[in-house]
Amino acid sequence: MSKTNAGNFFEDFTVGQVLEHATPRTVTEGDRALYGAIYPTRFSIPSSAAFAASVGLDPHPVEELIAFHVAFGKTVPDVSLNAVANLGYAELRFHRPVLPGDTLSTRSEVIGLKQNSNGKSGVVYVRSTATNQRGEVAIDWVRWVMVHKRDQSLPAPETVVPELAPAVEPADLVIPEGLDFTGYDVVAAGEPHRFDDYEVGEKIDHVDGVTLTDSEHQQATRLWQNTAKVHFNVEARPDGNRL
Amino acid sequence: MSKTNAGNFFEDFTVGQVLEHATPRTVTEGDRALYGAIYPTRFSIPSSAAFAASVGLDPHPVEELIAFHVAFGKTVPDVSLNAVANLGYAELRFHRPVLPGDTLSTRSEVIGLKQNSNGKSGVVYVRSTATNQRGEVAIDWVRWVMVHKRDQSLPAPETVVPELAPAVEPADLVIPEGLDFTGYDVVAAGEPHRFDDYEVGEKIDHVDGVTLTDSEHQQATRLWQNTAKVHFNVEARPDGNRL
Amino acid sequence: MSKTNAGNFFEDFTVGQVLEHATPRTVTEGDRALYGAIYPTRFSIPSSAAFAASVGLDPHPVEELIAFHVAFGKTVPDVSLNAVANLGYAELRFHRPVLPGDTLSTRSEVIGLKQNSNGKSGVVYVRSTATNQRGEVAIDWVRWVMVHKRDQSLPAPETVVPELAPAVEPADLVIPEGLDFTGYDVVAAGEPHRFDDYEVGEKIDHVDGVTLTDSEHQQATRLWQNTAKVHFNVEARPDGNRL
Numbered sequence: 001m002s003k004t005n006a007g008n009f010f011e012d013f014t015v016g017q018v019l020e021h022a023t024p025r026t027v028t029e030g031d032r033a034l035y036g037a038i039y040p041t042r043f044s045i046p047s048s049a050a051f052a053a054s055v056g057l058d059p060h061p062v063e064e065l066i067a068f069h070v071a072f073g074k075t076v077p078d079v080s081l082n083a084v085a086n087l088g089y090a091e092l093r094f095h096r097p098v099l100p101g102d103t104l105s106t107r108s109e110v111i112g113l114k115q116n117s118n119g120k121s122g123v124v125y126v127r128s129t130a131t132n133q134r135g136e137v138a139i140d141w142v143r144w145v146m147v148h149k150r151d152q153s154l155p156a157p158e159t160v161v162p163e164l165a166p167a168v169e170p171a172d173l174v175i176p177e178g179l180d181f182t183g184y185d186v187v188a189a190g191e192p193h194r195f196d197d198y199e200v201g202e203k204i205d206h207v208d209g210v211t212l213t214d215s216e217h218q219q220a221t222r223l224w225q226n227t228a229k230v231h232f233n234v235e236a237r238p239d240g241n242r243l
Numbered sequence: 244m245s246k247t248n249a250g251n252f253f254e255d256f257t258v259g260q261v262l263e264h265a266t267p268r269t270v271t272e273g274d275r276a277l278y279g280a281i282y283p284t285r286f287s288i289p290s291s292a293a294f295a296a297s298v299g300l301d302p303h304p305v306e307e308l309i310a311f312h313v314a315f316g317k318t319v320p321d322v323s324l325n326a327v328a329n330l331g332y333a334e335l336r337f338h339r340p341v342l343p344g345d346t347l348s349t350r351s352e353v354i355g356l357k358q359n360s361n362g363k364s365g366v367v368y369v370r371s372t373a374t375n376q377r378g379e380v381a382i383d384w385v386r387w388v389m390v391h392k393r394d395q396s397l398p399a400p401e402t403v404v405p406e407l408a409p410a411v412e413p414a415d416l417v418i419p420e421g422l423d424f425t426g427y428d429v430v431a432a433g434e435p436h437r438f439d440d441y442e443v444g445e446k447i448d449h450v451d452g453v454t455l456t457d458s459e460h461q462q463a464t465r466l467w468q469n470t471a472k473v474h475f476n477v478e479a480r481p482d483g484n485r486l
Numbered sequence: 487m488s489k490t491n492a493g494n495f496f497e498d499f500t501v502g503q504v505l506e507h508a509t510p511r512t513v514t515e516g517d518r519a520l521y522g523a524i525y526p527t528r529f530s531i532p533s534s535a536a537f538a539a540s541v542g543l544d545p546h547p548v549e550e551l552i553a554f555h556v557a558f559g560k561t562v563p564d565v566s567l568n569a570v571a572n573l574g575y576a577e578l579r580f581h582r583p584v585l586p587g588d589t590l591s592t593r594s595e596v597i598g599l600k601q602n603s604n605g606k607s608g609v610v611y612v613r614s615t616a617t618n619q620r621g622e623v624a625i626d627w628v629r630w631v632m633v634h635k636r637d638q639s640l641p642a643p644e645t646v647v648p649e650l651a652p653a654v655e656p657a658d659l660v661i662p663e664g665l666d667f668t669g670y671d672v673v674a675a676g677e678p679h680r681f682d683d684y685e686v687g688e689k690i691d692h693v694d695g696v697t698l699t700d701s702e703h704q705q706a707t708r709l710w711q712n713t714a715k716v717h718f719n720v721e722a723r724p725d726g727n728r729l
Contacts, residue, residue: 022676024534030519033273037462048267050346103536133536190265215458215701219523276516280705291510293589433508458701
């Protein structure tokens with residue numbers, strides 16, 4: 001039996017299947033620094049422990065996308081090693097702040113399957129849940145991704161397409177415990193505009209373009225333990241079939 | 244009103260103006276590691292907590308230039324987003340060690356203005372002060388930078404050129420509290436030469452050249468939250484007018 | 487006297503000589519994050535503090551190779567600044583886990599010398615020992631490396647080639663204190679194969695190729711304070727004589 005992990009193909013998934021993803025990962029201050037070196041982030045709460053404490057968040061949580069990248073990376077070896085294309089996300093919610101020292105584990109449930117008409121691949125829908133070392137939910141989300149079939153002669157599974165919310169309702173969003181913006185320092189935050197200043201349809205020209213090199217791309221995916229070959233191996237790209 | 248931050252132009256500065264820079268930033272062990280990955284530093288005090296403690300510095304301070312880069316980065320969005328050229332620094336002093344967990348904020352006062360004879364730009368002098376989360380001064384310095392005018396038809400402001408010390412007097416340097424070199428381990432420090440071994444005019448050939456790639460340049464400027472476009476966006480460079 | 491550190495040449499080494507390497511270095515969570523960004527590591531113990539604690543390792547040790555890279559880097563300025571080629575390692579043992587906050591120092595003893603027949607260089611054998619801030623041995627190993635002579639007219643030293651074990655005996659390996667795999671979570675570890683599943687001669691195709699750029703190479707060597715010029719300076723490479 002080969003010890004090479006070839007990953008799951010479309011026919012390996014069944015609706016209701018639960019995947020316990022391996023390699024729990026502890027988030028640290030090192031992740032905060034590297035995230036800041038790779039992405040040009042300047043939000044006051046994750047940038048400053050003092051600012052975070054002033055709005056009720058102490059100890060100092062890391063940026064939500066650090067936690068998401070870590071939690072998402074866990075799912076790749078089981079869900080999308082044979083992906084053709086990453087298609088979408090829905091119903092993502094951050095349930096509680098993630099602190100340096102927290103360990104995230106992720107599990108996914110297959111909630112939908114739809115084979116493509118060409119018989120070569122299909123769409124897999126998973127709902128993934130990341131929990132911390134106390135078993136509390138940190139993040140959950142739905143993702144759908146197109147995955148190759150290993151054996152194209154196999155029959156298509158029954159099509160199940162989950163009904164997904166077009167948007168997360170404001171009432172369903174989770175406000176971090178203790179968050180209190182009454183003493184919010186607008187000057188330190190560096191953003192003069194508040195909720196009321198924005199209009200539907202307004203366009204904002206974000207002038208601060210950022211150039212990323214291959215090195216930063218690869219460092220990010222390794223840091224998040226995302227094992228999709230296209231991110232790591234330049235030889236995996238010329239086939240033209242992968243993202 | 245556009246929400247794009249176009250930054251200040253020469254005519255937006257007035258002598259005596261105080262700029263409270265946004266986005267306080269907490270320094271961490273992650274910064275120490277990344278600084279070491281980008282710059283080839285091997286000073287014993289910031290490299291080793293045990294060495295630092297042996298000379299009276301416990302907890303373990305980060306390298307002074309980490310603190311300076313962080314503190315300086317704060318000033319860019321308000322002072323030099325429209326810079327033509329960075330011209331100089333003076334009177335820089337490190338007032339106390341910066342420790343992992345310390346949060347730095349920076350404010351600047353405009354202390355001089357001098358429009359260029361071509362009427363297209365001018366030199367802005369600022370004195371910047373970085374304080375920690377207890378309001379104690381960590382670093383202060385003067386910087387002058389050439390900044391574009393937005394509207395070249397505006398009249399020149401009164402010229403004010405601050406008188407700056409040609410060098411910081413030894414008596415004005417701040418020795419960190421508790422620093423004690425009586426037990427200094429010369430072998431562990433890795434540098435056999437002491438103050439008395441150097442002569443004015445002596446030349447030293449630093450043979451250890453270092454190549455930096457675009458990736459490291461960009462990671463450094465993002466890490467320090469330096470928002471000058473020339474550092475991030477390769478498309479900002481070909482105009483030839485920017486650093 | 488020049489203050490440039492030209493490094494030791496072959497004729498500068500004598501059997502029995504002890505080199506106390508400079509610049510002790512404290513390992514941090516920043517090193518763990520950067521190691522993960524540069525190398526695609528996914529071992530559960532260094533990845534997860536919770537997993538490590540579940541097998542008896544608490545606080546959370548860093549990956550053994552982080553400690554080795556740091557400890558090895560210390561030896562370069564004294565041993566291999568003038569290396570022609572890095573030849574081999576033997577008898578390497580990890581004696582105890584290295585934790586964030588531990589400071590490593592390294593000393594080496596010259597245990598062998600053999601001049602090459604061309605008279606231009608020779609092989610230096612050193613046994614290096616890295617200790618933590620309590621003086622406990624963390625890692626030791628033997629390395630041999632070919633080093634240039636400065637003065638080819640000097641006579642060859644007596645040849646001493648140390649007898650090295652072809653492999654570290656299992657009985658000589660050091661099991662970390664407290665390690666207990668009775669509750670080992672195979673699913674979280676992500677590796678279904680155990681010791682009994684492997685056979686001598688078995689071949690495994692590791693399909694996850696990784697591309698490294700110059701930037702990552704240089705960041706790694708700076709992070710580990712490895713001062714060999716070939717790692718830092720592209721101008722040091724075209725001579726074709728160095729690794």
